[in-house]
Amino acid sequence: MNSKRPLANFLESFIHFSEEEMNLITESFEVEKISKRQKLLESGKVCKEYFFVVRGCFRMYGIDDRGFEHNIQFAAQNDWIADISSFYTGKPSLLNIESLETSEILKIHQKDLYRLFEKIPKINRVFKVTIEHKYIELQNRVMQTFSSTADQRYLDFLEQYPSLSNRLPNTQIASYLGITPEFLSKIRKNLTNKG
Amino acid sequence: MNSKRPLANFLESFIHFSEEEMNLITESFEVEKISKRQKLLESGKVCKEYFFVVRGCFRMYGIDDRGFEHNIQFAAQNDWIADISSFYTGKPSLLNIESLETSEILKIHQKDLYRLFEKIPKINRVFKVTIEHKYIELQNRVMQTFSSTADQRYLDFLEQYPSLSNRLPNTQIASYLGITPEFLSKIRKNLTNKG
DNA sequence: CGCGACGTTGATTTGCCTCAACGATTGTGG
DNA sequence: CCACAATCGTTGAGGCAAATCAACGTCGCG
Numbered sequence A, B: 001m002n003s004k005r006p007l008a009n010f011l012e013s014f015i016h017f018s019e020e021e022m023n024l025i026t027e028s029f030e031v032e033k034i035s036k037r038q039k040l041l042e043s044g045k046v047c048k049e050y051f052f053v054v055r056g057c058f059r060m061y062g063i064d065d066r067g068f069e070h071n072i073q074f075a076a077q078n079d080w081i082a083d084i085s086s087f088y089t090g091k092p093s094l095l096n097i098e099s100l101e102t103s104e105i106l107k108i109h110q111k112d113l114y115r116l117f118e119k120i121p122k123i124n125r126v127f128k129v130t131i132e133h134k135y136i137e138l139q140n141r142v143m144q145t146f147s148s149t150a151d152q153r154y155l156d157f158l159e160q161y162p163s164l165s166n167r168l169p170n171t172q173i174a175s176y177l178g179i180t181p182e183f184l185s186k187i188r189k190n191l192t193n194k195g
Numbered sequence C: 001c002g003c004g005a006c007g008t009t010g011a012t013t014t015g016c017c018t019c020a021a022c023g024a025t026t027g028t029g030g
Numbered sequence D: 001c002c003a004c005a006a007t008c009g010t011t012g013a014g015g016c017a018a019a020t021c022a023a024c025g026t027c028g029c030g
Helices: A002-012 A019-027 A084-089 A110-119 A123-147 A150-160 A162-167 A170-177 A181-194 B002-012 B019-027 B084-089 B110-119 B123-147 B150-160 B162-167 B170-177 B181-194
Strands: A030-034 A039-041 A049-055 A057-063 A069-076 A095-099 A103-109 B030-034 B039-041 B049-055 B057-063 B069-076 B095-099 B103-109
Touching (some): A002 A049, A002 A103, A019 A110, A039 A049, A049 A069, A049 A110, A057 A170, A069 A162, A123 B084, A150 A162, A170 A181, B002 B019, B019 B110, B039 B049, B049 B057, B057 B170, B069 B162, B069 B170, B103 B110, B110 B123, B150 B162, B150 B170, B170 B181
Antiparallel strands (some): A039 A095, A057 A069, B049 B103, B057 B069
């Protein structure tokens, strides 16, 4: 199946898998086309699936007491997304996952993933490394949030995620940075005046 | 060795290890007494060791451009601490790890940990779960930072980490919450007036 | 004892939010 | 293919949460 090629490539970039192993893996995933603004996970439900993004873009976000949304992370092609907290604890998720573009994903159900972990233990490593990456990202983000003002964080975002900042609406970027869209607009105005 | 007992208990709470396995594991760790304000890791150096806290308390923190410190996380007894980012990438750390009390730790060198991963693969699971916990903690923290004001975050901290909030100086808690000690003091005053 | 870390308080400033209003752009159904 | 709604980006006036700066009291400890 053609849309499973990116997953195979992604996995191979970590460890080599035999053809048999790779078949077992890719067969455990299901292709799905996702329209814009479609939800993969809704808060209150348990996250039972892990998603690999083949093409398109997603955001994971929470909603606070006053009804405001806050983006926790984005995921574009060749990235993974799931509410790890809910997935591993089995508790209802506090977060939502939603597409920001027409997208295509590969999804694997929890029980199939656990079966893969048993049958092909070395695939554990891929998921361990993936979480480590996301952990590091969050750690940097906490540090950055406490260290710098919003305009610096915006500049850092542009530099760190050029491919994302091109395609995302500013409202989504503002939500990720923890500021209002209005204030981001003012930051952008200031920057063009200077640059 | 008596001070390795807590580690053995911790590991057993996840998976069972044979006596032989457990010996191999505990022998890979070295006991170390740590005095107050002693550093286990200094920014600029590569984090080559993973630490298990037997007793006492530590903080991991970064220093921003203006010289201000920001606490990323605390670790008390039965918790792990290391700069995972530096440990796994091999790059110099941006963070510091420092004791806040007289403490006792078990430390394992990277090469010994990797040897354990090979010889006793199932121990991987313990470290995977540990990182997942810390990932979830960070995720909640980002969400909380963007959602609520400092007094709410302070109350949440008291509730979530009662054993830490008892023993930590308020300056350290303020640094963790991302506010100044002065402002935390004002928050506390307001709360006592109300309560 | 005297020094350094810690906690507190007040006056002032600032980064960012709130609310309201208004173009521009996109998209969607008739 | 146009009309209209919805989303997005911008601008301005005013307000609030938290920082800054400075001063001072307390406590533990070498």
